[in-house]
Structure formats: structure tokens, C-alpha cells
Amino acid sequence: MSAIITLSLLAILLLYLGLFKAKAALLPVSLLGLVATLVMYGTDWAKDAEPRYNGMVLFDQYAVAFSILCVGVTALVLLLSKNYFDKASTHVAEYYALILFSLTGALLVVSFHNLAMLFIGMEIMSVALYILAGIRKKDFASNEAALKYFLMGAFSTGFLLFGIALLYGATGSFDLAAIKSHVVDNPHGVSPLFHGGILLLIVGLAFKVGAAPFHFWTPDVYDGAPILITTFMSTVVKTAAFAGFLRLFAFCFVPLQDFWMPVLLVITIVTLFVGNITAIVQQSFKRMLAYSSISHAGYMLFAIVAIGATSAESILVYAGAYSLASVVAFGSLILVKRATGSDHFEAFNGLAKKNPYLALAITVAMLSLAGIPLTAGFVGKFMMFSGVLADYQVLLVILAAVNAAMGIFYYFRVIVAMYFRPLDRDQIAVAGEYRVVLIVAVLITLVLGVYPAWVAGLL
Amino acid sequence: METVIQNIQGVPLNHYILFCSLIFSIGVIGVLIRRNVIIIMMSVELMLNSVNLLLAAFSVHWGDASGQVFVFFIMALAAAEVAVGLAIIVMVYRNTRSVDINALNRLRG
Numbered sequence: 001m002s003a004i005i006t007l008s009l010l011a012i013l014l015l016y017l018g019l020f021k022a023k024a025a026l027l028p029v030s031l032l033g034l035v036a037t038l039v040m041y042g043t044d045w046a047k048d049a050e051p052r053y054n055g056m057v058l059f060d061q062y063a064v065a066f067s068i069l070c071v072g073v074t075a076l077v078l079l080l081s082k083n084y085f086d087k088a089s090t091h092v093a094e095y096y097a098l099i100l101f102s103l104t105g106a107l108l109v110v111s112f113h114n115l116a117m118l119f120i121g122m123e124i125m126s127v128a129l130y131i132l133a134g135i136r137k138k139d140f141a142s143n144e145a146a147l148k149y150f151l152m153g154a155f156s157t158g159f160l161l162f163g164i165a166l167l168y169g170a171t172g173s174f175d176l177a178a179i180k181s182h183v184v185d186n187p188h189g190v191s192p193l194f195h196g197g198i199l200l201l202i203v204g205l206a207f208k209v210g211a212a213p214f215h216f217w218t219p220d221v222y223d224g225a226p227i228l229i230t231t232f233m234s235t236v237v238k239t240a241a242f243a244g245f246l247r248l249f250a251f252c253f254v255p256l257q258d259f260w261m262p263v264l265l266v267i268t269i270v271t272l273f274v275g276n277i278t279a280i281v282q283q284s285f286k287r288m289l290a291y292s293s294i295s296h297a298g299y300m301l302f303a304i305v306a307i308g309a310t311s312a313e314s315i316l317v318y319a320g321a322y323s324l325a326s327v328v329a330f331g332s333l334i335l336v337k338r339a340t341g342s343d344h345f346e347a348f349n350g351l352a353k354k355n356p357y358l359a360l361a362i363t364v365a366m367l368s369l370a371g372i373p374l375t376a377g378f379v380g381k382f383m384m385f386s387g388v389l390a391d392y393q394v395l396l397v398i399l400a401a402v403n404a405a406m407g408i409f410y411y412f413r414v415i416v417a418m419y420f421r422p423l424d425r426d427q428i429a430v431a432g433e434y435r436v437v438l439i440v441a442v443l444i445t446l447v448l449g450v451y452p453a454w455v456a457g458l459l
Numbered sequence: 460m461e462t463v464i465q466n467i468q469g470v471p472l473n474h475y476i477l478f479c480s481l482i483f484s485i486g487v488i489g490v491l492i493r494r495n496v497i498i499i500m501m502s503v504e505l506m507l508n509s510v511n512l513l514l515a516a517f518s519v520h521w522g523d524a525s526g527q528v529f530v531f532f533i534m535a536l537a538a539a540e541v542a543v544g545l546a547i548i549v550m551v552y553r554n555t556r557s558v559d560i561n562a563l564n565r566l567r568g
Binding site: 119123130144146162172193 | 472476479483486487490496499500503506507509510513514517520521523525526528529532533536539540543544546547548550551554555560563
């Protein structure tokens with residue numbers, strides 16, 4: 001809890017720094033705060049955690065691991081943001097503060113033990129992002145992304161809330177432990193309200209994670225928002241939403257698996273195909289990444305479909321691998337777009353000649369996203385697939401393998417463009433912060449791919 | 460006044476559930492078919508308020524105050540969301556001179 005309080009205070013402090021025009025201090029102060037948060041979470045790592053504050057939050061290993069992942073990725077995103085927002089506005093402090101507020105919400109979502117905290121966390125996370133998506137006030141795409149995200153977010157909140165209200169009506173409590181004991185005590189006599197509540201919660205959460213058929217806002221919002229905000233949305237927010245999703249279902253709804261599993265199975269298969277097939281036909285790298293994030297949501301849903309002892313671990317590894325690769329991909333896209341003014345695949349033509357190391361980093365990220373062995377993405381996919389196989393969902397694994405093959409096609413378009421399409425171009429200058437982020441993310445991706453044992457068995 | 464309260468307490472829980480589901484459905488349909496952003500926001504408010512009513516009814520049914528506390532959370536959130544939402548709508552209006560959702564079709568593919 002001290003970590004969440006620290007982060008909220010840090011965000012307010014940043015607003016004051018902005019007030020006193022201490023622009024140069026913003027990045028160091030926020031990074032220091034994030035490091036302090038990481039340390040606090042590190043000391044919280046305990047085997048037998050109890051729910052705190054009248055059962056509102058529970059900082060077990062699951063929550064701490066996902067929190068550390070979210071805070072770490074946010075630190076990488078903030079490092080990329082140096083000088084990024086200066087062009088958008090003179091009020092830079094607000095952006096740092098809003099990102100940290102959003103992170104605070106994400107941390108609540110991964111550690112909730114009461115449906116009230118799930119709701120509040122989701123909203124703190126989303127409301128800050130509505131503003132962030134529209135920070136380019138004059139840019140039409142940014143406006144459109146903000147409005148669409150706001151309308152869809154508010155709409156999905158309604159479903160989430162109605163689901164929570166129905167669960168409350170059936171059980172008389174918002175507490176996860178009370179709901180769980182209600183389900184365990186009446187395995188057959190759970191009221192229809194409860195079933196309706198589960199379905200509405202699936203709809204609301206599927207909206208938030210961007211799973212088909214509730215995905216239609218994702219490509220437009222990811223495409224229209226500034227690249228850095230897209231990075232934050234597709235990594236931290238997606239990870240937190242999935243962690244909350246899994247926590248709710250693994251904690252409360254496992255005895256009713258026969259009821260909701262078929263629903264999620266259909267959602268998963270539709271998500272995989274919609275994401276991959278539309279990603280193939282995209283001409284813009286940014287839009288391709290948006291659709292690929294939909295397909296990755298499909299892979300991450302595997303852990304909830306085949307819910308079991310290894311679900312938490314596989315979603316942690318998958319989300320970590322996906323986040324790191326996305327940070328590299330979007331970070332390089334920022335550099336390329338600055339140099340060429342375009343985010344199409346052609347903008348990457350011949351990049352390997354002048355910027356061999358940047359091209360290498362993008363290649364590693366693409367291989368990790370495609371799930372090629374010796375990268376973290378492969379380990380994540382492997383854990384997902386083996387979890388589903390242990391649940392005897394052979395059909396799902398076959399469909400997923402077909403989709404992984406499709407994924408290789410569109411990820412390799414970038415690699416082909418960089419290495420085999422000649423183009424006379426100038427060298428892209430890579431700033432020091434970008435170097436640090438790219439090196440760190442690529443190293444972790446490779447090390448996890450070679451020594452997966454370091455994280456396997458963590459949870 | 461006594462009889463009014465007694466009459467209200469005589470309303471079965473099922474009626475509240477049906478009533479709130481109807482209001483919620485009206486809100487959902489409003490979001491899906493209306494094209495004016497302001498009206499879409501009003502429909503979203505309708506959805507949130509139907510949840511508030513349902514929570515209050517369940518709270519009385521269970522004799523448990525936490526449902527009513529949740530209603531306050533939802534009200535606070537709705538206020539924050541409206542503030543941000545209206546700001547976004549004003550920003551869009553300045554650029555497009557329209558609050559029609561069909562004006563938002565530049566992002567395609």
C-alpha cells in the first residue's frame with residue numbers, strides 16, 4: 001500500500017514541479033519515485049499475505065509480481081518520453097502526472113480484493129488515459145482517439161458495474177472471499193443473478209482488454225493516440241486489465257467453470273482470428289501493432305480459458321515478454337517517424353544499412369512478438385499452449401498454431417523491409433535514453449528466452 | 460407518510476431488478492443508435508444510474524450498507540468522467556465544429 005500512496009503523492013509533486021517551471025527535474029524525480037516504488041514492492045514479497053484495509057486490497061506474490069512488471073515498464077516508457085511531449089504543449093508536467101495516476105489505478109487493479117477496488121482501479125487507470133489519448137489538442141487523429149476511447153470506456157464501465165451489482169445481489173457482498181465462499185457453499189444453487197453477473201463482467205472486462213467482438217475501438221485509439229501513449233496503453237494497461245481479469249476468475253469463479261468457459265473460448269478464438277487476419281492487410285506499422293495487440297489479447301485469454309495452477313505464471317511471462325517487445329517496437333517507431341514522418345512499413349526500408357543496432361533491436365522485438373525460440377515471446381507462448389494442452393483443448397491449440405503462423409508473416413514484413421529493401425537514407429540519431437531502453441528491453445527478452453527457469457516457478 | 464414507506468417496502472425485489480435492467484437496456488440502446496455525442500453521454504449516465512438504483516435496492520434487501528457506499532463511488536466516478544468527457548467533446552468541437560459521431564471517421568483500415 002505504501003507504494004500506491006507514494007505514487008499518488010509523487011504525481012501531485014510533479015504537478016507542483018510543473019507549476020514552478022522545474023521542467024528539467026520532472027523525469028529524474030518521476031524515475032526516482034518509480035525506483036522507490038519498486039523497492040517497496042520488493043520488500044512486500046511474502047508467501048502468506050493477508051487482505052488489508054478491511055479486505056480491500058491483497059498484496060500477495062501475484063499482485064507484487066504484476067505491480068513490479070507494471071512499474072518497470074512505466075519506467076521504460078517514461079525514459080522514452082524525454083523531449084517527446086515538448087512539441088505537444090508547454091505544460092509537460094501534467095503528462096508525467098497523468099501517466100503516474102494511471103499507473104496507480106493499474107496497481108490497484110492487480111491487487112484488488114474487493115470489487116469496489118477493481119472498479120475504482122479500472123476508472124483511475126482509464127480516466128487519466130482518456131486525457132492522455134487526446135493530449136495533441138490540435139491533431140484530429142488524437143482528438144478522435146480520445147473521444148472514441150472515452151465513449152467506449154464509459155460504455156464498458158456500465159457493463160462492468162451492472163455485473164458487479166448483480167454479483168452483489170446474488171451474494172450480498174463485494175468481498176472476493178465472501179463471493180468465493182458463496183459459490184463453494186452452493187455449487188448448484190447459485191442464483192441466475194450470479195450467472196448474469198459473470199456474463200456482464202466478461203463483457204466489461206473484454207472491452208477493457210480489447211478482445212473481439214469488443215475490440216473495435218482498439219485499432220482507432222491505438223492508431224490515433226500519440227505513439228508514447230499507445231505504448232503505455234498496450235503494455236501497462238493491458239497487463240493490469242488481464243491481471244485483474246485472471247484474479248477475479250481464478251479467485252471466485254473456478255467452481256462455475258463449466259458455465260463461463262465456453263463463452264470465453266468463443267471470445268478467444270474470434271479474437272485470435274480477427275486480430276491476425278486484419279493485421280496482415282495493414283500498411284501502417286502502428287496500426288499493424290494495434291491489431292497484433294488484439295491477437296496477443298487472444299493468446300493471453302488462454303490462461304483464463306484453461307484456468308489452473310500455472311495460469312498466473314504464464315500470463316505474467318507472456319505479458320512481460322509482450323510489453324518489452326512492444327516498448328522496443330514503439331520506441332523505434334518514434335525514432336523512425338521523427339526521421340521520415342511516416343509510420344508505414346516503407347519507412348523502415350533499408351534501416352539495417354545505416355542503423356544496424358536499431359535494426360537488430362527491432363528484429364529481436366519482432367521475433368519475440370512472433371514467438372520464435374530463444375526470445376521471451378516463445379517462452380510465453382509455450383507456457384500458454386502447454387497450459388491449454390494440459391486442459392485437453394486440442395482444437396484451441398491447433399487454431400492458435402495457425403494464428404502464430406499468420407503472425408510470423410506480418411512481423412517479418414518489417415524485418416524484410418529493414419534488411420532487403422535498399423533505400424538511400426540518412427542515419428537516424430538515437431538518443432541516449434532510447435539506447436538504454438532498447439538495450440535493457442532487448443537484453444531481458446533474450447535472457448528470458450534462453451533461461452526461462454529464472455521466472456518459471458516465481459508465483 | 461407511514462403508509463407510503465410501507466407501500467414502498469412492499470415492492471418485491473424482482474420488480475427493482477426488472478426495472479433497472481430496463482433502464483440499463485435503454486441506456487445501451489441509446490449509446491448504440493444515437494449519433495450525437497452529448498446524447499450518448501446521457502445514455503451512459505442512464506446506465507450508471509440504473510446500476511445505482513439496483514445497488515440501493517440490493518443493499519436494503521441484504522440489510523448491508525456497503526451497497527450504498529458503492530453508489531457514492533459510482534457517483535464520484537460519474538462526475539469525474541463527465542468532466543473529462545465534456546472537456547474532450549469541447550476539444551473535438553473546436554476542431555470539427557460538430558458533435559456528431561459520424562464526423563469521426565478519419566481513422567480507417
